[in-house]
Amino acid sequence: MAQDGSGAPGRAGLGALFDAQAVAVLGASDDPSKFSGRPYQLLRQGGFAGRVYAVNPTRATVQGDRAWPDLASLPEVPDLVVIGVPAARLADAVRDCAAAGVKAAVIFAGGLAETGEEGRALEAGIAAIARAAGMRLLGPNCMGAMNLRARLYATFSNTAEDPAPELGDGGIGVVSQSGALGNFMLTRAFDAGIPVEKWITTGNEADIEFAEALDALLDDPRLRGVVGYLEGARDGPRLRAALERAQAARVPVALIKVGATEEGGRAVRSHTDALVGDDAVYEALFRRTGLRRAHTVEDLLELGRVFSTGARSRGRRLLLASISGGVGVIMAEAAVRAGLTLPPISAGCAAALRARLPFLSPSNPLDVTGQGGSDFALLRDALEMGVEDTGADMVICFLGRVARHEETVTAYLDLLDAMQAERPDVLFLTAGMFTPEQERRFRARGRLAFADPSRAVACAETLAALNESFARAAEPAPALPAPDLSAPDLSALRLPRPAGTPDEAACHAMLSVAGVPVPDHRIAKDAAGADAAARAFDGPVALKILSPDLPHKSDMGGVRLNVAPGDAAEAFAAMLADVSRLAPHATLRGALVMPMATGFEELVIGARIDPQLGPVVMAGLGGVFVEVLGDVAVREAPVSEASALEMLRSLKGAPLLEGARGRAPRDLPAAAAAIAALSRLAAANADWLGSIEINPFALGPEGAGGQALDCAVTLADTQTEDPA
Amino acid sequence: MAQDGSGAPGRAGLGALFDAQAVAVLGASDDPSKFSGRPYQLLRQGGFAGRVYAVNPTRATVQGDRAWPDLASLPEVPDLVVIGVPAARLADAVRDCAAAGVKAAVIFAGGLAETGEEGRALEAGIAAIARAAGMRLLGPNCMGAMNLRARLYATFSNTAEDPAPELGDGGIGVVSQSGALGNFMLTRAFDAGIPVEKWITTGNEADIEFAEALDALLDDPRLRGVVGYLEGARDGPRLRAALERAQAARVPVALIKVGATEEGGRAVRSHTDALVGDDAVYEALFRRTGLRRAHTVEDLLELGRVFSTGARSRGRRLLLASISGGVGVIMAEAAVRAGLTLPPISAGCAAALRARLPFLSPSNPLDVTGQGGSDFALLRDALEMGVEDTGADMVICFLGRVARHEETVTAYLDLLDAMQAERPDVLFLTAGMFTPEQERRFRARGRLAFADPSRAVACAETLAALNESFARAAEPAPALPAPDLSAPDLSALRLPRPAGTPDEAACHAMLSVAGVPVPDHRIAKDAAGADAAARAFDGPVALKILSPDLPHKSDMGGVRLNVAPGDAAEAFAAMLADVSRLAPHATLRGALVMPMATGFEELVIGARIDPQLGPVVMAGLGGVFVEVLGDVAVREAPVSEASALEMLRSLKGAPLLEGARGRAPRDLPAAAAAIAALSRLAAANADWLGSIEINPFALGPEGAGGQALDCAVTLADTQTEDPA
Structure with a gap:
């Protein structure tokens, strides 16, 4: 996590990367085709108006210019240092920069965290040196950054040697986690005549990560759009904030975000976990913030071309x-x-x-x-x-x-x-x-x-x-924006982290706090209790075993449906016997007794806390739609009732809720209210919640409401680290 | 329909279009930028090795060459005549060509069938003149054709003036129903350096239509692939044959086929009609013959570029x-x-x-x-x-x-x-x-x-x-190829066209002929008959009204399910009363009495005869999958049992048949056998059948088989016209 980044006191923003007036190249080579020679050549001959210094203790001159033995001997402290030395000499170089009071340094060298334990330790070491000095680092294992209008080339990209398209009144920004791909995008942009204002590659992200780089691009009022390549955000909240900022500033953003075809080793304990993969969480963020997602470099650059014109449309006619x-x-x-x-x-x-x-x-x-x-x-x-x-x-x-x-x-x-x-x-x-x-x-x-x-x-x-x-x-927040724990409606929903996985009665209690209707129910500790509870209701009841250890209780014989009140005691005893046999180690706390619900459509409503991007809420039709087709709608939590309604209407199975096949139209506002309520509950407790799932949510016909018939909660594996 | 085309005795193939040795331009203009001037210039100066004649009664010379007053005065009969005269003088021009014994003529002029009744009559007239003389016509309202290797330019395309990519050992063919789009494709091909062997645009298709043009391209052994643009095939069987020929000859074909987003005014009388639109029929043909479908000219030309290299792969690793x-x-x-x-x-x-x-x-x-x-x-x-x-x-x-x-x-x-x-x-x-x-x-x-x-x-x-x-x-026909009515298994299934829409008993009889299992059933004419029929079965029965006029009989009170044998007489009387009230004009012929089927999964199996492309078969899971999601597989009929199994496995809902959600796996071979049998029945009776639909086909667990619980047949609106 890079959350200990620029927010910390004494740490500068990325200004020096794009606006430096004095730049030194550490380890500048006499050979301009080298890693450490090209940046010096680009800076000296590319039209940069600031001061440029070659630092190389082994040479008197570099590319015909005077070379300086070290940073300390320079006539001024450079704002920005381009570090062209290999990994082995990196720690000393970063230490020298920090000692000199440099604002930012760019590190090209590879062979660090991406190679294993030793490299990770080295990388963490240099990051710590920089952090202590309030100096920002770009890289390592990156291709650097450029401000093409200022002709400030902190890069060894050979594309930078080519003639760049005219900038005119403005151009696009390019941000990439991969250096080589960033260079590819730049070449393609030049080929297509797309003006590029600024370009940045973040590599291993020892300090500056993708979202901060994107955010820094947005500081430029001439920016007409951003295209980029993202493998995964290290700082989800910052990515969210940057995309919201772009949307509010009407700056279009397009990204290739890889990772859509495989999911990491996330624990899958519910339909919500199974269906709301990492990619679905990114999709929810992208959808809300209007990000255009591309899958090929060609399509991405075509978007960049459109963005660069500044064209706008007022509608879709x-x-x-x-x-x-x-x-x-x-x-x-x-x-x-x-x-x-x-x-x-x-x-x-x-x-x-x-x-x-x-x-x-x-x-x-x-x-x-x-x-x-x-x-x-x-x-x-x-x-x-x-x-x-x-x-x-x-x-x-x-x-x-x-x-x-x-x-x-x-x-x-x-x-x-x-x-x-x-x-x-x-x-x-x-x-x-x-x-x-x-x-x-x-x-x-x-x-x-x-x-x-x-x-x-x-x-x-x-x-x-x-x-x-x-x-x-x-618009004034039609869908509530990112979770704001200080909002009154959310703070009222904050609950303490439970000591262990909550059983269903505890889950029902949580839902009641959130305002999700749950059936009238009683807890029976024994057969006599079940008998009494059942007789308190009018008509047949359902018995459900109460245990924190049985997420799939029907598979363990822990559910009895449609029990006549007079049979409840016997059913309780039989159920307890079955569960004890099938799940001998489960803690059993009795049973929930509730009236049978009939004539409803089943929904699945869930929420999950993504470790990077935070809470998301999911809704789908129960049965084949969720289980066979994976037909669910996913949005960032919390959502408004209006957004929840739009989620339901976006489902492939939506016609079933709206009265297809001669069925009664369902109470969509009641379902939307439950989705919104669950989303608020998840947002308010994002610090300890893993996931929460209502399955089924029984939705009655129009005006008849709905209720959560069953609910399961998992806890986050560890508490989310507290920033700063 | 162009079926009265080249198959008729005395009519030549398209050889003259691509292999003419002597070409005349009728109405050749002195101005090479004109419609009627450019072809003469292209033919004279583009490197064509044959003889070229300018025919123009009003001029002594054309573009510096001698002009001839009419076709009759030429020193030889040209193989091919390019007709550059406007629509008003077209009939005379075609008549002159026919009289002279010309093999083929290309007509550029628009303002014919595409403009209304008068134009249609004019166009039909010239087609008749050509047909009578055994002369072939390309156009009208087209841009002509080219053999780029022979430099035979029967076109006014200005792209033909540009330098063409080197042909080397071979190139692609281009075929388009639209002239302007054909020219666009040619320009793009030239821009991309794609070698083009032959190019043909068919325009109004008064004679030569798309499929014959495609087929003619395949005569060229140097052809490495074909790209084209198709709005709709006038000759479905010929299109099928041409695509099969290309597939067998290992010549790849890619088309833009428009018409995917809107369907014509086809009558929709069943799920099969509703779900198997014209585009689904084309898709079935394209899928079987390996045609690559593109939706943009850019993607189409990219395929052309790949085809032109002749590259092949042995697998997908x-x-x-x-x-x-x-x-x-x-x-x-x-x-x-x-x-x-x-x-x-x-x-x-x-x-x-x-x-x-x-x-x-x-x-x-x-x-x-x-x-x-x-x-x-x-x-x-x-x-x-x-x-x-x-x-x-x-x-x-x-x-x-x-x-x-x-x-x-x-x-x-x-x-x-x-x-x-x-x-x-x-x-x-x-x-x-x-x-x-x-x-x-x-x-x-x-x-x-x-x-x-x-x-x-x-x-x-x-x-x-x-x-x-x-x-x-x-491979030796894994899926049976196009319907062959002489195949023994199909001829046995030929049935006479019924006088009117068959009722359910008649439909059941047809299914029995095809070998699709139907439930044991009896026909009851009155309440007493219903009583007797019901008592003949073991357990509860279903009663279904027997009428050719009620495709949706359950909506009219015409179905009674789960009737105890002793209640059958009373249920029959009540059903008859309901139907008589709700559908007073329907012919009622009694009721079908059959045992209740339970414990099955519902499928919908249908077949439809497309007027152009012939019979197709469809299968899907009943209920929401077909009705809400439109989740069906469509293939050309007949299909083999193996192909039918593949159809079932391609459904989104397939996991339900294969035992998902703890259900029993279904008897897929039984379903596949029914699909294959229905497809054969449809193919054998394609001359009179409109559509046939089994809904539901009740499919039992593995080994338990399945049966058609309900079936409806519609007749083709008119008998298919007999070719020739």
């Missing part, structure tokens, strides 16, 4: 126009799959369009035919009539080969400018057989151009989703 | 190696998602690898670090040890920026050649930050290179799947 009917259909199908809206052309507008362009097919997609591609006055009329009629938020126009021709592209760009001037709120995107040069011309005019029409549709979907995410962040 | 650990993880996750196998490195091999490269992480993916990227002797050792140890069929090596450098790429290509010589069966793929030039160098050496590592994984999956598809085609 899309007008498609194409000189090829076939491309129109392909785009329309992609739009429908992506959940975009294709508002239809009205009959009146269709007649007007046909009067203007006889061959045009007046629907959405608009097939403007080759005629529209060769006569831009016609094309403009068609687009403007279509936008006016449909109220579209976005327009994609497919130009085909027209996009290859210098003069037509010029005329088309003028047409876009004219239309944009009249409709500043509408976003115009263009697809066509662009050459890289023509695409650059679009970019220079601030227009989005796509060589593949389906990529244009994907961009439209991205921008519509970002718009919704940003709007959500601006 | 993949070894990954990467100079970046992060890229290794991204590739591994993509491989797992794609269903590829990542065989692990053995402990012995891991030790040997670590001895050779201390920093290497010896697993699959192999992280060879920057060291492996700079020392190719080490890299070769690592790859060879990994291949030897894992028995990998394919290797993907990610080189990172190394792939940018001239000299390292040369060394790496030599390394690949050396490894390939030792392991001719292993396919080596390379990913890295390729420049277009470096990628070309790989292509020239016959090596697959990818600028995105995930694209390399997608290619590996494609090749593994193609290998399996080709192997399947070579």
Whole structure:
């Protein structure tokens, strides 16, 4: 955990990494193709306006410049030191930096924590030296960082030697836990002409970890978006805060987050544990904060390209126009799959369009035919009539080969400018057989151009989703944000950590505190008690063994359903005998006696505390939906009732709750209230809770409510470490 | 339907389109930028070795050449005529071609069947003229065809003016129903350096339709694959035959088939009708024939690029190696998602690898670090040890920026050649930050290179799947091929078309003929009959109203379950009264009386006859799986028992049949036998059947068999037209 990081008194932020005025390269090599030679060359010859010092005790000069024997001999204390020495000399180097009062150091060397015990100890040692001195460390085993606008290259990336795309008013940030992959992303960004403001790789994260690096990027007001590569967050709360900050600041973030196909060695003790894997927890965070998740570098960089333009959309209503009917259909199908809206052309507008362009097919997609591609006055009329009629938020126009021709592209760009001037709120995107040069011309005019029409549709979907995410962040907390233990409704739910796994009666008590309805029930210690308890209810009862040791009590004979009140004593005795035989070592505390519930739909509602990212809540339909299909909705806890309702509606099995197959519609507000209540309970007790699961939650028809028929709680394996 | 096409006596194949020796352009313009000028220019200046004639009655010369006043005045009868005249003069032009004995004509003009009734009549007229003369027509409203090796350009595509990629030993074919989209695909292919042998667009398909065009491409032994765009097949059987031919010839085919997001105005009268839409029928055909379906032009052309190399894989075992650990993880996750196998490195091999490269992480993916990227002797050792140890069929090596450098790429290509010589069966793929030039160098050496590592994984999956598809085609019919009504097992199942919709007794009789078990049952005409029938069985019975007019009889009070034999007469009378009240106009023929079935799992088994593509069979689990989730498997009918078993195992709900949640495993062979039997019945009666559905098929535990509890049949709206 890096929680002992920048929050500690005396520790600086990451300013020195990106804004240093004086930089020293420790172990600077005379050979610029080396690890320790390239940064010096980049800093000296790449246009950096600050001071740069080569420190090398074995040489008088480095790359033609004066070399200094050590940090102490420099004319000033550098803000930033790039450490180019191998692992064996690292501890001394870091100690020298700390002694000199350096603000931050970048360490390239590998062979540390990633290699085993010895390396881990060495790495912990240098981290401790830095921490004691209030100095920040990037790496080890990283490729460093760059501020490309300031031409501050604290890196040995050879991509940095290539000409960078023009930055203009702003560009994107790149953050990667992997150095080589960070370099790959940078190369791809340069190839695609994507302006990059800042770039940072975190490597082994002895000090600065991913979330703090991401957060530091957000300090730059010119930042138009961030793309990155994440294997796993060391500091979950900081990641959450950084993503919330980006969302509130309307800065889009896209990540490749690996780890989706395998889950670590997490203990699995309930459906919640089994179905809410680490990846589902990240997904819940990403969904709320509007993060765009990519699975390939190509798709990630395509998002980066879109972000870098600063384009925004006000909604998801899309007008498609194409000189090829076939491309129109392909785009329309992609739009429908992506959940975009294709508002239809009205009959009146269709007649007007046909009067203007006889061959045009007046629907959405608009097939403007080759005629529209060769006569831009016609094309403009068609687009403007279509936008006016449909109220579209976005327009994609497919130009085909027209996009290859210098003069037509010029005329088309003028047409876009004219239309944009009249409709500043509408976003115009263009697809066509662009050459890289023509695409650059679009970019220079601030227009989005796509060589593949389906990529244009994907961009439209991205921008519509970002718009919704940003709007959500601006609303007054529709879903409650990250757990705030000081909120009054949560502090009232704080409970002491139980001494051992709670039995069902204790679980029921916890649910009652949270406000989740539980059935009227009595505890019977013996057969006579069971008899008395059963007779107190009207009609048949259920008997359930009371034991902290039997999470699967029905498998052990510990459940008797539909018992007539007069048979309760006998049923109690038989159940006790069965359980004693099948689970001889279980502590038995009697039985719960409760009325039989009938006519309900079964839900499973659970919550789990992720060690990194905190509490999440899960809901699904009981039976095959959860157990065979894994059909569950997962969100960060706590959730509001409105969010809980949205969770239920997102289930594949939702039609069953809404009255499909002739069933009675269920009391969804009651289920949502229970989900929200359980989520608050989990959030309030995230410091000791492992997981809590209601299975089943019996949900009655509309207005009839619901109740938790069974509940199990597990405790966290160890108490969560207290920060600081 | 184009079934009256080339099969008719006296009609030529498409040879003249691709192999003409003499070509005339009718209405050839002097202006090469025009519709009717460009083909003449392309043919005269593009390198075509045959004779080319300009026919234009209004000019003495065309583009500097002699112009001929009409076809009759030419010194020879051209094999192929490119008709560049507008729609108004089309009939005369086609008549002249027919009179002259031309073999084939290409018609560009639009404004025909796509514009309405008048155009349809005009188009039908020219088709009739051509048909009568045995002349083939391509178009109208198309962009023509090309044989790029022969430089035979019967097209006005402006892409044809661009320099085409070298053809070498072979290239791909392109077939598109849309002309503009076909041109877009060609441009993209040229941009990507993909060699294209032949290209054809079918437009309105007055004569030559998509499947025949595809089939004609397959005549070329140099063809390495086909990519195309399909909106809908006019000739389903021919499409099936062409795809089977490609599969047997090991020629991969990839298509964009639109129409997935909306279904036509098909009548929906059963679950089978509702769940087996047109797109599901195409999917069934594509799945069997190994067709790769793309949804974007970019993905389609990427498949074309892979096809054009002629690369093959012998299996799906993949070894990954990467100079970046992060890229290794991204590739591994993509491989797992794609269903590829990542065989692990053995402990012995891991030790040997670590001895050779201390920093290497010896697993699959192999992280060879920057060291492996700079020392190719080490890299070769690592790859060879990994291949030897894992028995990998394919290797993907990610080189990172190394792939940018001239000299390292040369060394790496030599390394690949050396490894390939030792392991001719292993396919080596390379990913890295390729420049277009470096990628070309790989292509020239016959090596697959990818600028995105995930694209390399997608290619590996494609090749593994193609290998399996080709192997399947070579097996002796594991799934029976397309319906062959002369096969003895099918001819025995041929039944006469019923006069009206069959009632349930008649449906049961049909199932019995097919060999699907039905419950022992009796038909009761009145209450006394019901009483007698019920007493003949042991235990409670079910009564079901017998009527051809009540597909949803339980909604009309027409089903009584769990009736004690003594109560059957009274239940019959009550049921009749209810149905008479709720469905006063339904013809009632009494009731079916059968013993109650218990302890079974419900399946839905159906078959539907698609008007274009013929019979398909469907299976799913009853209840929520079919009705809420649409979880069904669809295959072309007939299927073998083995294929039917695979259908059941492919269901999301399959675990329920295999004994999940403590249930008894079900008698899957009995279900498979019923699916196969129903599929044969449907195939044998495809000429009159609309759909047939067993719902539920009651499937007992292992060894207990199953039976069709209820069945409904619909008739095709009209008899299928008889070809010729």
